[in-house]
Amino acid sequence: MVEEPRPFTIESFYNFIKERKLMGAKCNKCGELLVPPKPMCPECFSKDLSWKELPKNGKLLTYTIIHVSPKQFQALTPYAVGIVELEEGAQLPGTIKGIALDKVKVGMDLTVDFDTEQATDEWPQWPRYYFKPMHYM
Numbered sequence: 001m002v003e004e005p006r007p008f009t010i011e012s013f014y015n016f017i018k019e020r021k022l023m024g025a026k027c028n029k030c031g032e033l034l035v036p037p038k039p040m041c042p043e044c045f046s047k048d049l050s051w052k053e054l055p056k057n058g059k060l061l062t063y064t065i066i067h068v069s070p071k072q073f074q075a076l077t078p079y080a081v082g083i084v085e086l087e088e089g090a091q092l093p094g095t096i097k098g099i100a101l102d103k104v105k106v107g108m109d110l111t112v113d114f115d116t117e118q119a120t121d122e123w124p125q126w127p128r129y130y131f132k133p134m135h136y137m
Contacts, residue, residue: 008037008049014126016051020114022129024090026052035090056112057134058086065101080104084131098132109134 006012008025013036016023025037029046035054040047063082066073073079080096082104096104115128
């Protein structure tokens with residue numbers, strides 16, 4: 001049985017997350033990596049795309065500590081959210097777990113992991129990923 005090709009949408013991105021895969025769309029014309037995926041390359045306007053599994057390791061570019069959050073995340077406060085540049089250059093935002101907040105530093109090595117907790121009855125319902133330290137400092 002041949003699997004239907006998945007559309008290049010945020011929904012497909014999160015369906016891959018559910019499968020514990022970090023995927024982006026790669027433009028076959030100019031090589032741009034689209035994370036999250038889009039149905040058309042913003043650089044060259046090509047729709048000739050393919051799915052590419054992304055590396056799970058990267059470096060923290062910037063972060064903030066959230067002290068006041070939407071009610072769905074109040075139980076987590078305070079927590080860190082950052083942008084990580086993955087090894088092939090794609091940048092991905094996400095929550096940072098598994099490290100004391102005062103130990104989070106720009107430039108630290110992080111890796112993607114996948115949340116196994118059940119989603120709440122409220123938004124967001126999609127499966128979640130997060131970043132954790134590769135080496136605890």
